[in-house]
Amino acid sequence: MMIRASRLAPLLAAFALGSAHADEVQVAVAANFTAPIQAIAADFKKDTGHTLVAAFGATGQFYTQIKNGAPFEVFLSADDTTPQKLEAEGETVKGSRFTYAVGTLALWSAKEGYVDTNGEVLKQNAFKHLSIANPKAAPYGLAATQVLAREGLADKVKDKLVEGQNITQAYQFVSTGNAELGFVALSQIYKDGKLSSGSAWIVPSSLHDPIKQDAVILNKGKDSVAAKALVDYLKGPKAAAVIKSYGYEL
Amino acid sequence: MPLTSADFSAIWLTVKLASLTTVILLLIGTPIALWLSHTRSWWRGPIGAIVALPLVLPPTVIGFYLLLAMGPHGYVGQFTQWLGLGTLTFSFAGLVIGSVIYSMPFVVQPLQNAFSAIGTRPLEVAATLRAGPWDRFFTVILPLARPGFITASILGFAHTVGEFGVVLMIGGNIPDKTRVVSVQIYDHVEAMEYAQAHWLAGAMVVFAFIVLLALYSSRKTKPGWS
Numbered sequence: 001m002m003i004r005a006s007r008l009a010p011l012l013a014a015f016a017l018g019s020a021h022a023d024e025v026q027v028a029v030a031a032n033f034t035a036p037i038q039a040i041a042a043d044f045k046k047d048t049g050h051t052l053v054a055a056f057g058a059t060g061q062f063y064t065q066i067k068n069g070a071p072f073e074v075f076l077s078a079d080d081t082t083p084q085k086l087e088a089e090g091e092t093v094k095g096s097r098f099t100y101a102v103g104t105l106a107l108w109s110a111k112e113g114y115v116d117t118n119g120e121v122l123k124q125n126a127f128k129h130l131s132i133a134n135p136k137a138a139p140y141g142l143a144a145t146q147v148l149a150r151e152g153l154a155d156k157v158k159d160k161l162v163e164g165q166n167i168t169q170a171y172q173f174v175s176t177g178n179a180e181l182g183f184v185a186l187s188q189i190y191k192d193g194k195l196s197s198g199s200a201w202i203v204p205s206s207l208h209d210p211i212k213q214d215a216v217i218l219n220k221g222k223d224s225v226a227a228k229a230l231v232d233y234l235k236g237p238k239a240a241a242v243i244k245s246y247g248y249e250l
Numbered sequence: 251m252p253l254t255s256a257d258f259s260a261i262w263l264t265v266k267l268a269s270l271t272t273v274i275l276l277l278i279g280t281p282i283a284l285w286l287s288h289t290r291s292w293w294r295g296p297i298g299a300i301v302a303l304p305l306v307l308p309p310t311v312i313g314f315y316l317l318l319a320m321g322p323h324g325y326v327g328q329f330t331q332w333l334g335l336g337t338l339t340f341s342f343a344g345l346v347i348g349s350v351i352y353s354m355p356f357v358v359q360p361l362q363n364a365f366s367a368i369g370t371r372p373l374e375v376a377a378t379l380r381a382g383p384w385d386r387f388f389t390v391i392l393p394l395a396r397p398g399f400i401t402a403s404i405l406g407f408a409h410t411v412g413e414f415g416v417v418l419m420i421g422g423n424i425p426d427k428t429r430v431v432s433v434q435i436y437d438h439v440e441a442m443e444y445a446q447a448h449w450l451a452g453a454m455v456v457f458a459f460i461v462l463l464a465l466y467s468s469r470k471t472k473p474g475w476s
Contacts, residue, residue, distance in 0.1 A: 060440040129340055134423065137440035162340045162422030165436070173422065177322040178339040 023050045025226035026071055028062045030078035031168040032140055032185035036246045040239050050226040058166035060137030066091060073221025074230055079139035083214040096217035100234045101248040103211030104186035105143050107201040110175050119201035122153055130160045131173040131182025140167045143208035144183035150207050186247035252449045259426050260434035267430060268410040271349040275357040275406045283361035302355045309415025316348050316420050340422035348416045356405040364398020408461045
């Protein structure tokens with residue numbers, strides 16, 4: 001389970017730091033970016049020799065951990081406001097913030113043919129549970145509530161909403177069939193330019209504020225060669241190709 | 251007022267969940283504990299181990315299997331759908347079932363110890379006085395095992411209040427249905443609402459201390475677990 005893993009991560013990271021490998025970088029990664037960063041980490045290791053150690057979780061949760069001394073060197077957020085906030089509070093290396101991906105929201109069902117390509121299924125309202133990520137902590141959850149509001153469905157589906165603590169749990173509720181459908185990150189259900197399973201409506205970005213995902217080097221990564229290398233790598237063409245293949249914009 | 255109405259409904263929901271869970275556990279835990287304390291069956295070991303499992307298992311394991319089992323493709327989910335009840339995930343009933351499993355050892359074990367401590371002698375004496383099984387239960391076992399029932403109720407209630415992982419995994423964080431205090435605190439922390447998190451979390455610390463104080467102060471003769 002992601003939440004458990006990410007709680008353990010600072011501890012594991014602390015052990016890793018104890019052995020002081022200069023070629024390791026501790027990264028806090030927003031849950032929606034789990035699959036792409038794993039692909040990128042493999043290439044990164046091959047191309048630069050540095051090892052990327054990732055912890056996955058909700059952006060709000062990482063903010064709290066970073067403010068309380070978590071040993072992360074780079075933070076890949078699911079939004080742009082949290083890195084801005086950390087920057088304003090002096091927790092980051094000045095000038096290191098940049099947008100590494102723009103997220104795409106998708107309405108997804110594990111069942112084939114359940115979600116039509118225009119999202120009409122939402123208006124028909126025949127489902128029992130609609131899964132979203134916690135809008136207070138996860139940017140994809142916030143975007144989902146914006147879509148519902150703009151479609152005039154917020155009140156209609158209010159009693160059907162179930163919340164995952166992060167986008168991974170929102171996905172989990174749908175993939176186990178407990179919720180018929182839910183708003184997830186396209187990156188969770190999309191690979192190499194097509195849907196991996198089930199049916200989905202790729203939500204037009206005009207229906208919600210853009211999900212600009214910013215990365216930043218944290219103070220703990222100030223002198224880390226690997227942290228700098230990772231940020232450069234993320235800006236490069238090889239990483240960009242991977243990021244796009246998971247359905248993100250750049 | 252430092253606590254919002256959402257906080258109060260989370261508190262009320264938690265009290266409801268813990269009370270109902272405790273009552274159910276006393277009803278099903280008593281026969282299990284009686285059997286465990288008196289049987290010589292080979293099954294004593296395996297059943298005792300199953301009852302104690304939640305002591306050792308991470309709540310995520312219980313939550314994960316409940317999510318699969320109670321979902322539309324799981325055995326429990328297919329049964330409840332066949333009954334016309336739908337699925338139990340994201341419902342208060344589902345939380346009650348999860349809590350009963352999760353808090354089971356905290357009720358069964360104190361009861362089992364209490365029943366074992368009574369031994370067979372008072373029951374044999376009662377039997378020679380022609381007390382039937384029900385009579386023996388209500389007039390001999392129940393009064394003698396009273397401290398065990400009190401401990402079991404307090405621990406069952408308190409442990410359910412402290413439940414988090416299972417609820418998180420099967421609850422879906424729905425106000426008035428599955429958003430209990432522990433989840434509400436987690437939400438406050440994630441949303442960086444530290445002041446509100448403090449009020450609720452502080453209240454939980456006070457509650458837990460008072461419960462344990464009551465428990466340990468009531469035991470004058472036998473210190474320790476029981």
